[in-house]
Amino acid sequence: MSKDEKKPNVKSISEEYKYGFKTKEKYKFKSDKGLTEEIVRAISEFKKEPEWMLEFRLKAYRAFKKMPMPWWGNTELLNTVDFENIHYYIKPEKDHKKSWDDVPEEIKETFDKLGIPEVERKFLAGVTAQYESEVVYHSIKKEFEKLGIVFLDMDSALKEYPDLVKKYFGTVIPIHDNKFAALNSAVWSGGSFIYVPKGVKVETPLQAYFRINAQNMGQFERTLIIADEGSDVHYIEGCSAPVYSSDSLHAAVVEVIALKGARIRYSTIQNWSNNVYNLVTKRAVAYENATVEWVDGNIGAKFTMKYPAIFLKGENAHAEVLSVALAGDDQHQDSGAKVFHLAPNTTSRIVSKSISTGTGRASYRGWIKVNKGMKNCKSDVRCDALIFGKSRSDTYPRMEVYEPTTKLTHEATVSKIQEDQLFYLMSRGLSEDEASTMIINGFFEPFTKELPMEYAVEFNRLVSMEMEGSIG
Amino acid sequence: MSKFFEIKNLKVSIGDKNIISDLNLTLDKGTISTIMGKNGIGKSTLAYAIMGHPLYQTEGEVFLEGTEILSLPVHKRAQTGIFLGFQHPIEVPGVTVVKFLQQAYKALKGNIDYTKFQKSLSEWMEFLNIDKSFLYRYLNEGFSGGEKKKLETLQLLLFNPKLAILDEPDSGLDVDALKIVGQGIKKARENGTTVLLITHYQKLLDFLEVDKVFVLNDGKIAIEGDKSLAETIEKHGYDFVLAKA
Numbered sequence: 001m002s003k004d005e006k007k008p009n010v011k012s013i014s015e016e017y018k019y020g021f022k023t024k025e026k027y028k029f030k031s032d033k034g035l036t037e038e039i040v041r042a043i044s045e046f047k048k049e050p051e052w053m054l055e056f057r058l059k060a061y062r063a064f065k066k067m068p069m070p071w072w073g074n075t076e077l078l079n080t081v082d083f084e085n086i087h088y089y090i091k092p093e094k095d096h097k098k099s100w101d102d103v104p105e106e107i108k109e110t111f112d113k114l115g116i117p118e119v120e121r122k123f124l125a126g127v128t129a130q131y132e133s134e135v136v137y138h139s140i141k142k143e144f145e146k147l148g149i150v151f152l153d154m155d156s157a158l159k160e161y162p163d164l165v166k167k168y169f170g171t172v173i174p175i176h177d178n179k180f181a182a183l184n185s186a187v188w189s190g191g192s193f194i195y196v197p198k199g200v201k202v203e204t205p206l207q208a209y210f211r212i213n214a215q216n217m218g219q220f221e222r223t224l225i226i227a228d229e230g231s232d233v234h235y236i237e238g239c240s241a242p243v244y245s246s247d248s249l250h251a252a253v254v255e256v257i258a259l260k261g262a263r264i265r266y267s268t269i270q271n272w273s274n275n276v277y278n279l280v281t282k283r284a285v286a287y288e289n290a291t292v293e294w295v296d297g298n299i300g301a302k303f304t305m306k307y308p309a310i311f312l313k314g315e316n317a318h319a320e321v322l323s324v325a326l327a328g329d330d331q332h333q334d335s336g337a338k339v340f341h342l343a344p345n346t347t348s349r350i351v352s353k354s355i356s357t358g359t360g361r362a363s364y365r366g367w368i369k370v371n372k373g374m375k376n377c378k379s380d381v382r383c384d385a386l387i388f389g390k391s392r393s394d395t396y397p398r399m400e401v402y403e404p405t406t407k408l409t410h411e412a413t414v415s416k417i418q419e420d421q422l423f424y425l426m427s428r429g430l431s432e433d434e435a436s437t438m439i440i441n442g443f444f445e446p447f448t449k450e451l452p453m454e455y456a457v458e459f460n461r462l463v464s465m466e467m468e469g470s471i472g
Numbered sequence: 473m474s475k476f477f478e479i480k481n482l483k484v485s486i487g488d489k490n491i492i493s494d495l496n497l498t499l500d501k502g503t504i505s506t507i508m509g510k511n512g513i514g515k516s517t518l519a520y521a522i523m524g525h526p527l528y529q530t531e532g533e534v535f536l537e538g539t540e541i542l543s544l545p546v547h548k549r550a551q552t553g554i555f556l557g558f559q560h561p562i563e564v565p566g567v568t569v570v571k572f573l574q575q576a577y578k579a580l581k582g583n584i585d586y587t588k589f590q591k592s593l594s595e596w597m598e599f600l601n602i603d604k605s606f607l608y609r610y611l612n613e614g615f616s617g618g619e620k621k622k623l624e625t626l627q628l629l630l631f632n633p634k635l636a637i638l639d640e641p642d643s644g645l646d647v648d649a650l651k652i653v654g655q656g657i658k659k660a661r662e663n664g665t666t667v668l669l670i671t672h673y674q675k676l677l678d679f680l681e682v683d684k685v686f687v688l689n690d691g692k693i694a695i696e697g698d699k700s701l702a703e704t705i706e707k708h709g710y711d712f713v714l715a716k717a
Contacts (some may be wrong), residue, residue, distance in 0.1 A: 419526060424562035426546035426570075427523050427555075428627070429579030433549075438575065442566025444609070 016258055034084040035153040037061060040186050045091045046153060047189075050162060060175045060185030061269070067179040073334050074367070077303045081277055086249055088187045088220070123372035135253030144202075145288055150195040151206055154222050164195060170285050172255035172311075181281045183218045188253065191221035194235060196262075201232040203341035205267075205452060223254040227262035227290075234265040236455065248276045251302070256284035258292050260314065265293040267451060267458055271300035274331060278304040288314030288343075295450050296323040298333050299462050307365055319348035324447040327360030327391065328466050336396075338364035341377040341406075352383045356391035357467065363394045364412075372402040383412040387445055437464045474538040476501040477635055482532035484514070484521040491517045493691030495532075499635070499668060503673035504661055504680050506669040508702065509688035510710050515670045516559060518688070519639045523556040524549050551580060553634030555652060555665075557641050561620045563612040569623065573630060580631050585681070596629045599659065600652055617644035617698060625656035628665070636660060637668045642676045653681045674706040689714055 040061045044054040069078050144151055150161060158165050164377075175185045196202060227233050250272060258264045264284065272278050278301035284292040293307035303380065304411045310319035325333035339348040354362035385393040395412050417439050425435035441448070441460050448456040477499040482493040482633055493516045499505055509515050510573065521528040534542050541549045553561040564572070578584040597604070600622055621641055628636055641653050654676055661680075663665055671677065677685075677699060685702045687695040687710070693699065695717045705713055 012559045349703055418562075421564050423523075423525050423546060425560065425564065425572075425576075428576035428631075429547050429550040430575060431547050432545070433578075434575070434579065438567055438572070439564060442564055445566030446612075 010199040028457075033087055034344045035061070035086075035088050035183075035187065036063075039088055039377070043187060043189070046089075047157060047158075050166075052166060053158065056170060056175070057186050057188075060182050061187075062188050063175050064179060064182035066180055068175070069108075069179055073305050073363075074303060074332050074361075077332060081249060089189060090112075095155075127215065146444055147200050147202075148197040148431075149200060149202060149409045150193065152193050154191040154193045154224065155189065161193070161195070164226070165193065165224070168224055168255070168257060170255075171254055172257060172285055173281050177281060180279045181253050183250050184222060184253040184281070188220045188222035189472040191223040191252070191254075192225075192235070192237075193223070194225040194233065196227045196231040196233045198228045200228075202234070203435070205234040205236045207236045213312065219248075219250045219252070221252050223265060224257075225251070225255070225266070226257045226456075227259060227260045227264045229262040231259075232263045234267065236452070237269075246451040248272075249275050250278045250280070250396065252280045252282075254280070254282040255291060256282075258284065258286045258317075260287045261289045262287075263291040263293075265295060266308075267295040267297075269297045269299070269451075269455060269457070270304070270306075271462055273300060273304050274328075276301045278306065280304075280306045282283035283309040283311070284319075284348045285311045285313050286317035286319060289316045290314060291318040294323070296321070296335070297447060297459060298323070298335055299466060300331075301333075301460075302331060304333045304335055307338050307367070308338045309340070309367075310348070311340045311342055312348065313342050315343050315345050317343060319346070321348075321350045322450060323350075323352050325352075325354040325362050325363040326463060326466055327354065329357040329358035329360060332361045332363070334363040334365060336363075336367075338367040339369070339379065339402075341368075341370040341374050341379070344373070344375045344377065346374070346377050348377075348379045350379075350381045351445065352381075352394060353385075353444060354383075354386070355386045355440060355443065355467075356393050357388040358391060361394075362394065365398075366397045367398040367400070368408065369400040370403045370406045370408075374403050375405045376407075377403065377405075378407045379409070381408075381410040383410075384443070385412075385414045386440070387414060387416055414460050433467075437467060440464075440467055474535065475499075476537060477668075478533075478535045480535070480654040481641075482518075482521070482534065484517055484532065485529050486517075486527055490593050491528075491691065492521070495688075495692050497686060498691055499666055499684075501666055502661065502664065503665040504657075504669065505684035506671060506677060506702065507686045508671070508701055509672075510706060513688050514691065515688055516539065516639050519556055519637045519670060520538055522552065522637060523551075541697060547579065550633075551582075555631060555633035555636045557624045557628060557636060557638035559639040559643060559670075561612045561615075561624055563610075563615075565610050565613050567607050567611045572611050573607075573627070576627070577630065596626055600626055601630070601666075602626060603631075613692040618646065621645055621649065621653055625653050628660050629656055629663070631687055632660070632663055633665055635666045635668065637670070639670045640672070641669070642671055642673055650675070676700060677702050687713065687717075688696040 027129065037058065040057050044057055087172045140401060152160065170185065173181050175182055194206060206380060212417040225235060256264055256266060257272065270278060282294065286292045292310050296308055298304050308321055310320055319339045321337035323335055323337060324336050327333040334353065335351045336352060352364045354364065362385060366381060368379050368381065380398065383395055386392050393414055397410055399408065401408060421439055422432065422435050425438055426432060430438065440463060444463065448459055451459060475498045479495055479497040482492055482495040507515050517528065520532050522534055530542050533540055536552055536554060539552055541552055543553065574584065574589065577589055602622055624641065641657065642650055645653060657667060658680060683698050685697050685699060686693050694714055
């Protein structure tokens with residue numbers, strides 16, 4: 001059986017033009033390459049930050065200088081990160097925009113090319129978007145204001161709600177957590193800040209888009225979400241980036257706090273271009289009866305290290321991590337989840353799904369910990385990997401259980417697309433590519449069904465674009 | 473004029489193992505025929521090979537309305553108008569029945585008119601007594617034997633192929649499900665589908681009033697006859713009819 005037509009490798013073409021556009025770079029301020037104490041001070045001064053934030057940054061800067069690189073994961077790739085060859089701060093020329101009309105045409109165009117408009121139109125009023133290292137437009141739905149919801153970029157939040165930010169900033173992920181968290185703490189810029197007051201349930205998901213554009217520019221956004229008692233919020237971020245030639249570092253920090261009885265869902269679709277190092281620290285704490293859900297999809301980036309974590313600190317708190325990864329040629333997706341059961345009767349569920357093709361590599365790295373005395377905790381972990389060709393898939397589960405009443409399950413499967421599945425679908429008129437795409441979309445279905453429709457469609461489209469030409 | 477469906481000197485093997493050595497067969501348009509034969513004689517192999525399962529190597533020629541299909545990839549064979557009803561339909565996790573049906577319909581028809589598709593789908597589901605909730609389950613995953621066979625029959629009616637090769641559509645069915653599947657096949661023929669049936673059971677053959685009976689043995693069609701041949705087999709067994717051939 002031969003393919004009726006030889007398809008060009010769409011992926012290699014797409015690397016040239018898929019997101020291969022760059023709008024002209026206009027900057028008000030651009031720091032020199034490399035990181036010094038002076039640059040850290042300059043960033044803080046430029047942003048007119050309070051003294052405590054400068055101190056926080058400086059402390060973090062010193063920690064960053066001292067701390068070693070992670071000694072695990074793909075150290076070969078990690079050690080190619082050249083901290084001296086990165087601009088740590090760039091401020092776009094345009095200032096804050098409140099409404100969509102005021103957003104510069106070329107930026108709109110960029111979002112357009114990323115296929116965002118559908119979502120934009122619908123949710124525009126509630127969107128925070130980040131261009132370069134800073135937010136360029138921002139508008140808040142009136143109803144949000146009425147309900148007391150704060151949804152700002154982090155820089156504005158620091159100005160407008162200094163006490164609230166100070167109370168929680170850096171409390172979930174301390175400066176010394178890891179080298180990249182320290183770096184982010186020193187040079188962070190942009191990101192989202194969300195506060196949902198007691199008992200408020202936000203029906204509309206809050207959304208933000210991030211992208212990087214400048215050559216050799218690091219992106220260090222910082223996100224903090226606080227859901228007060230009994231509240232409920234869903235935050236969605238989608239990332240996509242244009243293609244450029246030299247490596248780019250993305251080291252974000254995301255802190256999430258679900259107070260008593262609150263529920264937070266944080267969804268991400270990450271599609272950085274294939275030269276980005278995506279080294280993100282995401283962590284949540286869940287108090288009594290609270291639920292935190294990470295829904296995390298990684299399609300792009302050359303190298304991802306991301307393990308959304310949840311600390312279950314109150315009784316009956318629940319953690320949910322649903323992560324998917326697609327590793328194509330020359331990509332390494334090292335992702336997973338961590339849940340620490342720090343209170344009795346807490347439960348967690350982790351589902352991880354990965355696909356690797358070509359020379360791609362997908363790793364699952366998980367860590368479940370149950371402390372002694374934390375009675376009747378329950379954790380279910382499931383990892384499924386689908387591999388094509390000579391690609392590679394690894395699983396590194398770590399289970400630390402010090403409490404005998406714990407119920408823990410771990411299931412892992414590694415498989416290839418079954419010939420019989422392909423045959424069945426092809427016997428119904430689908431070409432081999434169409435059949436494979438259908439099977440793959442089905443494989444990711446537990447993830448996509450959790451996404452709002454537009455995102456699910458976009459995700460499936462991204463996956464089929466990535467998969468084209470890599471099957472068969 | 474060329475024949476509706478014709479198999480000429482077909483040879484099928486898996487690796488070194490030859491399963492069908494020299495098979496010739498023709499079907500007239502609009503008929504229902506059955507291929508019978510002992511277990512393991514190669515009936516399913518024949519069905520899979522015609523559809524193009526990659527496990528089998530084939531030689532010879534197979535024509536549907538003058539188009540030679542053995543040189544085509546599987547999906548092109550389907551698009552030419554051949555449908556294979558699976559004895560054991562394959563599970564595809566995460567793909568909903570409705571999504572699958574839509575995409576297949578589109579692939580087979582070249583385009584899809586959603587209004588027409590919806591209408592046709594609802595009609596056939598009602599005809600086969602299939603509940604709406606069925607559409608949102610994952611393809612064949614966790615289906616009972618009866619549900620799987622009903623879904624195959626639903627596809628048969630919805631896609632309305634020129635030729636349907638049905639591999640034991642009656643196996644593992646209770647009386648009620650058997651009746652529904654039988655009615656589905658009958659309906660398909662009324663709608664213009666030519667049927668080639670693989671079965672062991674007289675019951676379905678009686679119900680469908682088959683036109684032709686082929687007995688497969690030793691890699692080829694050993695005997696060809698009308699429905700009385702099936703009755704003789706039912707009564708006396710394969711060895712009896714084969715000895716007489």
